[in-house]
Amino acid sequence: xxxxIEVASSPCAMDMxxxxxxxxxxxxxxxHPLSIxxxxxxxxxxxxxxxxxxxxxxxxxxxxxxGCGLVATEMVAALARTQPVHDERFRVLTRNVAAEKPLAMQxxxxxxxxxxxxxxALDAAGADIIDLNCGCPVKKAKQSGCGVALMREPDQxxxxxxxxxxxxxxxxxxxxxxxxxxxxxxxxxxAQQAVDNGAVAVFVHARTGESKHGQxxxxxxxxxxxxxxxxxxxxxxxxxxADAIRHAKDDAGADGYQIGRAxxxxxxxxxxxxxxxxxxxxxxxxxxxxxRLLERHFKLILELFGEQRGVRVMRKYTFFYCNGLPGVRxxxxxxxxxxxxxxxxxxxxxxxxxxxxxxxxxxxEHLTLHxxxxxxxx
Ligand SMILES: Cc1cc2nc3c(=O)[nH]c(=O)nc-3n(C[C@H](O)[C@H](O)[C@H](O)COP(=O)(O)O)c2cc1C
Numbered sequence: 001x002x003x004x005i006e007v008a009s010s011p012c013a014m015d016m017x018x019x020x021x022x023x024x025x026x027x028x029x030x031x032h033p034l035s036i037x038x039x040x041x042x043x044x045x046x047x048x049x050x051x052x053x054x055x056x057x058x059x060x061x062x063x064x065x066x067g068c069g070l071v072a073t074e075m076v077a078a079l080a081r082t083q084p085v086h087d088e089r090f091r092v093l094t095r096n097v098a099a100e101k102p103l104a105m106q107x108x109x110x111x112x113x114x115x116x117x118x119x120x121a122l123d124a125a126g127a128d129i130i131d132l133n134c135g136c137p138v139k140k141a142k143q144s145g146c147g148v149a150l151m152r153e154p155d156q157x158x159x160x161x162x163x164x165x166x167x168x169x170x171x172x173x174x175x176x177x178x179x180x181x182x183x184x185x186x187x188x189x190x191a192q193q194a195v196d197n198g199a200v201a202v203f204v205h206a207r208t209g210e211s212k213h214g215q216x217x218x219x220x221x222x223x224x225x226x227x228x229x230x231x232x233x234x235x236x237x238x239x240x241x242a243d244a245i246r247h248a249k250d251d252a253g254a255d256g257y258q259i260g261r262a263x264x265x266x267x268x269x270x271x272x273x274x275x276x277x278x279x280x281x282x283x284x285x286x287x288x289x290x291x292r293l294l295e296r297h298f299k300l301i302l303e304l305f306g307e308q309r310g311v312r313v314m315r316k317y318t319f320f321y322c323n324g325l326p327g328v329r330x331x332x333x334x335x336x337x338x339x340x341x342x343x344x345x346x347x348x349x350x351x352x353x354x355x356x357x358x359x360x361x362x363x364x365e366h367l368t369l370h371x372x373x374x375x376x377x378x
Pocket of ligand 1: 048049050051052053073074075106133135136175205236237238239258259260261262
């Protein structure tokens with residue numbers, strides 16, 4: 001169900017002259033509009049679904065900063081028959097606003113009927129595109145035959161997609177990996193089954209369920225999928241530099257690019273990728289803009305999660321945003337002690353004001369992944 005969440009009247013009060021005019025980009029080899037079934041994306045840079053990150057607040061920030069053609073919710077577990085459709089978790093996961101559209105929502109499950117019911121519920125909740133998760137590699141997914149375990153069962157993927165397509169008029173897509181593990185690269189069979197049963201685009205995370213996130217992506221697998229299906233193929237996996245995107249297009253024929261982790265710490269990434277790929281100047285936000293963006297994000301998070309939980313949830317975003325700045329480690333230690341929005345405002349003003357006035361200086365400090373990602377609640 002769509003509920004009002006305050007939308008900025010101008011994109012984060014950012015300097016509009018620096019905002020890339022997506023409509024001005026016209027058609028470029030790498031960056032261009034893209035149709036996913038009946039849904040037209042302004043450009044082919046997509047935000048990847050990320051559990052614990054891509055809630056409505058985060059997605060709206062990505063859209064307001066600019067450059068992102070499609071945002072996505074995190075995966076939504078296929079409803080159990082006994083579960084009320086609009087329970088609190090479902091409500092938070094699917095909450096959305098018009099300003100972020102078009103929006104993809106993602107189903108996680110393996111039972112065709114339950115996935116179809118969930119697709120119906122996501123459609124009613126405001127999804128423009130409904131995606132099936134065939135990539136989640138966690139133990140629970142593997143044990144229950146969901147996520148990446150579906151890469152071992154192309155026929156089952158076909159059955160799920162067929163049921164989802166019958167349940168909704170919205171475009172249905174699939175997000176796959178190259179295979180369950182390195183010895184079983186089934187991406188072509190899974191993509192073909194999905195498309196034969198009505199999927200209108202394939203997102204390919206160019207790693208198998210066995211690969212670690214840091215491991216190099218294997219674009220040859222994306223190329224194989226591209227050769228096998230006649231729907232858009234969107235490459236995923238470390239698509240966070242202009243060079244990576246050029247390779248995905250030149251070596252694999254990707255029609256679009258989906259970006260995950262790199263976007264967590266850098267809301268300006270999408271517009272800077274557009275800039276790099278279209279020969280426009282890059283945009284470097286001032287310290288004050290960073291602070292204002294953080295304040296804006298926090299306001300949205302408070303609306304979504306309330307004060308007590310919101311302060312905890314905001315930690316991970318804050319540490320990602322501030323990573324690499326001088327003095328970030330001391331800032332992080334102080335941030336852990338804040339208990340309410342007033343303390344958040346005071347601390348961020350102090351930190352960014354200090355950076356701006358040169359009172360905080362020194363070399364760039366980089367937090368470890370543990371120090372950033374493990375700091376938040378989820
Ligand atoms: C914290 C986290 C949560 C994720 N949650 C999901 C999810 O809900 N659904 C999904 O399809 N992929 C999920 N992924 C995988 C990403 O969508 C993406 O495929 C992966 O991070 C590789 O892209 P990247 O190299 O740009 O990060 C998640 C990844 C991370 C790091």
